[in-house]
Amino acid sequence: MIRHSRLSLPAAAILLACAAAQPAAAAGAAPAGSATVRTVSGLSPLPAGCGLPPGDGYTLNPNAEVLPVLARDPNRPWHLVTVFQQDRWNRYGSNGAVTAVSDDYGRTWQRSANLPAFSRCNGGTAANGGDYDVTTDHWVTVTPSGAAVAASFSLSRTGEVTAILVARSADGGRHWDAPVTLQRDDNPRFFNDRPTVTADPYRPGVVYAVWDRVDNQSTDTEENWVQPIYLAKSTDDGRTWTTSKVYDVPRNSGVIGTQLVPLADGTLLIGMHHETDTEAATQVIRSTDGGRTWSAPTLNVPAPFAVGVTIPDPDNSGDPVRNASLPLLAAQPGTQVVHAVWQSQAADGTFHVAYSRSTDGGRNWSGPARVDRTPSGSAAVPVVAVSQTGTVAVTYYDFRNNTPDPVTLPTDLWAVTCAKDCTQPGAWREQHIEGPFDARRVPATSAGRLVGDYSGLVSTGGNFVAVYGAATTDAANPVDIHSATFSG
Template identity: 80%
Template sequence: MVAATTLLAFAFAAPAASADGTDPAAVVPVSGTSALPQGCGLPEGDGYVLNPNTEVQPMVARDPKRPWRLVTVYQQDRWNRYGGNGTGTAVSDDYGATWRRSANQPAFSRCDGGTAANGGDYDVTTDHWVTMTPSGAAVAASFSLSRTGEVTAILVSRSGDGGDHWGAPVTLQRDDDARFFNDRPAITADPYHPGTVYAVWDRVDTQPSGAWVQPVYMAKSTDDGRTWTTKKVYDFPANSGVIGTELVPMADGTLLIGMHHETDTAAATQVIRSTDGGATWSAPTLNVAAPMAVGTRIPDPDDSGDPVRNATLPLLAARPGSKVVNAVWPSQDADGTFHVAYARSADNGKTWSAPVRVDKTPTGSAAVPAIAVSPGGTVAITYYDFRNNTSAATLPTDFWAVTCADDCTKPASWRERHIEGPFNARTVPATSSGRMLGDYTGLVSTGSSFVAVYGVATGQAANPVDIHSATFYN
């Protein structure tokens, strides 16, 4: 069964039964129009184009203290280049059935209320991530920067009341030298060690010789996200590095980082391990060839020259209290189409099953996979695809989920259901690397169900892209 809501809980009539036989989604807008001050942010010009009333790339987290509470964070008013003018945050107190905007948003940019005094004096913000600690606090991360990218920073903001009110940001790393470029943070509360929270990201170093390196940085908090220490934890040879880092704690204390590794000529999905709290890290235990993230795009099924942005970033989901961890990432076939690859480890990330394709897309690409796992071990993966595309004038796009309860290393074990769509992806924000559905979407288990939080095109010129939420069952 599928039930979909928007974060602001406007209601629409439920559609007829889906062609695949699953229950239809009852869709309501999540985000509506922008809550940012009108006219905030830099003016358009010099190739910079603003997409007002667009919300993209959400992440969602569940409160372990109050399991009915969910928090989502996303980009608000996306630019065609780096990031958006500000941040959107919303809270649900009924397992995702309805949502409300937070009383304020983290001050990750000037449009969010950021100033030099409170640490949020940035032109734009992007790559938001959120986690919830065992105490019920929400902690959000942001990549905040100048519009040109010459100043970059990784910030975190804490909400002691679970996402309703957000405190002033804390700077984990800031660089004013264009040689360095901080990028794509992820933040994770350790469910087994209350008070411990980790943030990881990559930091590009373009050296005077022209060589580059992109190591992993980690910040750690032991006081529930209030104060932090930062250090580089994993380095690479010249002309190589990673993006899309995500840290996952395991029940025995092992820490895993999933990441997308690239050189000038090749790319791979990798997982590294630490058994000493992040002081040292193993060589990759999962190391699978993957498509390049830089310069590649998801093929346009109409060959119109208006492709979809590639989001070649791996994600991990560990079954609570176990040694089992699941990995998902985009793979690429010889014909250039993208699909959803999956692998599983049953020994805390030491060894991995052979990758298998789990999307059910009959033709073309499946894009932007996300993953979550229930306490009982059911795995859910969501993705977009273009199977209903019929015209070069538009790009009909649907949002899907596959679930597996057992024997998930076999493609036949995965059951697909339709979540929402089709909608026209040619109306989502254009970027220099294609139309932006997002580099990730949010997905979380609520025990007996999963809640997905994702972006859709509305077909409304004044409010072209919203965040929606959908609940589906194991």
């Protein structure tokens, strides 16, 4: 079955002032064709010794932050919220989650006054609903009212207890309420995984969360499992929720990486990765009745398996890069135009960024086009965003600057942008964002080095802002989350 499972902000440097009112239009601007990179780094803000001790194959990576996501206030584009994993384990997530906000288009960041109680290290208890060993797979959105809603996959260290939680912040990410449990299973037959949360920008008060939930009834002699989609909906700005299974799958198949995108006409789309025992596909499904019923896949493109297939190591060192990147969607505001990206695999085994576009609300899609500019080897962890005017940006890592030294793996972050004719690979322009940094210094997992399963990317008008993980040269502080602003 599928079942996958820094902007760290030091106390001394966190506090770069946040603007209380809208900043000047030039704030966060970058010269054409260049990226402005900000680093806000430091040691973990989690209480010392708060997590379980290493042992039984579990290794902690202190002061390592990974897998950031990013959201923008739909009515205040200068206001950004990010959430990321803090103190990553080699298996099943991290000790805690950290959230931070920017009020100047990502120029400066401030850690939240309190953190969402997604784990014990985040202040979770049985009383407040956050009594879990570890937390992972976070997502965040901002509603039209300015409230932030973050999601977590929280679990016991062994994965026998799994839950999907959401927490709400009425002030846009500065202070967080106690989490709400959307689904919890104590029976290891079930395994909740990989949530995303999306505020509907066209319907104030409506927020959706989607995730997959394994139901494994296999025996020693018979395989019998499914991994369908669950959806929770809030109509009161993320305060209360109703949960139901909304999309079933045939026996011995499942989906993961579900992301819901609302369109202006009320259509809802879910992008996802689907697998059986023998094949895998990138898919998109549609709902026109608020998520009660869903179409057959309208985008259905063969894809590499999401589990157990690592990024080919340029050095053949036996220390590969984890590959759990899954499809992502971005809809141009107020239109029926939707963009999809995912990792494709070439005949030589390398991975690349595949792109497709729909101009009719997800009914029909263009043929996949490769849009990364990686000259050799693989491009990894693609994410996508689109501006109000239709400029599309995609970021990804690659290893083109690798050296013959097998001990290191120089890695860079790149962006490609396109303003028109985006179904044509030649329409995309590449920019260097940051690097190289040594990917051999990022946390190791059972599936390879965790450069990222995803990162954050939003449009702030004329520019794009990315948040992403980058290794440092400080052994005591091995990974930071960086923020970069670049033009379209």
